[in-house]
Amino acid sequence: MIVILKNSPNKAQLETLISWLQEKGVIVHSITGANQTILGLVGDTAKLDIDLIAALDIVDDVKRVQEPYKNANRKFHPEDTIVKVGNTQIGGGTLSLMAGPCSVESEEQIIEVAKAVKASGATMLRGGAFKPRTSPYAFQGMGADGLELLKLARQETGxxxxxxxxxxxxxPLFEDVDVIQVGARNMQNFNLLRELGTLRKPVMIKRGLCATYEEWLMSAEYVMAGGNDQVILCERGIRTFETYTRNTLDLAAIPVLKTLTHLPIVIDPSHATGKSALVDPLSCGAVATGADGLIIEVHNNPACALCDGPQSLKPDVFDKLAKKLFSLHGLMKQVED
Structure with a gap:
């Protein structure tokens, strides 16, 4: 349920209303926007008298929310969420580029790639230390040592x-990692999501291979229900009958989710296709469709990469793509304005 308040509500009346709602066993989230204040009510709201609440002097309207996701729902939070990460952000009209190798392989490799992508305009460095692989015999990542190398690269580049x-x-190993990524295979690992909800750190949730929009948003809800509202959604392709590409990138997710949720949306064109030649056009499509950012795999020597070399861009190719994406983003903002 959401309670929409009149402009400049009386402070004493507002505090009384919130206390009364909490006494009814309802969790109250107060969202103050540029033009109005909304109270988002989470819990058993069936016992609340809508007519009684609507009759209060400070209340403009009361609506029940039918969707099972509440905190992630745009009805609860009309304005877009901006996730702050270090000295940058995701959302709020900016274009965030997260770039780096699928897997951290060595100190030399990760620092070289980090410097290259930063010079091209990347705002964050991505890199896998723990790798979920279909085959138990494939490279599983460097683990904790890989995280330490990522921190060295951060120290070198900022x-x-x-x-x-x-x-x-x-x-505990991720205490000093800026953004925790939840992979597609873990999107519905609800115990993990609950624990991440106790953190006060950005969490990026990749869409499961067969997940619907609602299931994806419910995964975000698990994190947000624990008090962590710093959630980013990442579309990385879904499984369809098509076998030419690794997955099928669902660009329709961008405008759909912009309607359903206030959370920022990032696109992963690398995992979506598995082919480096397709990263450029799909990245452009994502920016044109309104994505808040992209996460792109970049490797200094894709042919020798220990993981996902065929979908990785070389630094010079990423540099050209980044310039194109920033230009396209600027053009789209001009058109919208």
Whole structure:
């Protein structure tokens, strides 16, 4: 349920209303926007008398929210959420580029790539330390040592780091990671999501291979229900009958989610296609469709990469793409304005 208040509500009346609602066993989230204040009510709201609340002097309107996701719902939070990461942000009209190798392989590799992507305009460094692989015989990542190398690269470049966490037991290792990534396979690992809800750190949730929009948003809801509202959604392709590409990138997710939720949306064109030649056009499509950012795999020597070399861009190719994307983003903002 949401309670829309009249402009400049009486402070004493507002505090009384919130206290009364809390006494009814309802969690109250107060959202103050540029033009209005909204109270988002989470819990068993069936016992609340809508007519009684609507009759209060400070209340403009009361609506029940039918969707099962509440905190992630745009009805609860009309204005876009901006996720602050170090000295940069995701959302709020900016274009965020997260770039780096699928897997951290060595100190020399990660620092070289980090310097290259920063010079091209990347705002964050992505790199896998723990790698979920389909085959138990494939490279599983450097683990904790990989995280330490990412921190060295951050020290060298100033770029915030983004890396995937696979298990609750790894949370202490990620204390100094700027953005925790939840992979597609863990999107519905609800115990993990609950624990991440207790943190006050940005969490980026990748869409599961067969997940609907609502299921994806419910995963975000698990994190937000724990008190962590710094959530980013990442579309990385879904599984369809098509086998030419690794997955099928769902660009329709951008305008759909912009309607359903206030959370920022990032696109991963690398995992979506598995082919480096397709990263450029799909990245442009994502920017044109309104994505808040992209997460792109960049490797200094893709042919020798220990993981996902065929979908990785060389630094010079990424540099040309980044210039194109920033130009396109600027053009789109001009058209919108």
């Amino acid at each position: 770029l915030p780091i983004v890396s995937e966490l696979m298990d609750i037991s790894q949370i």
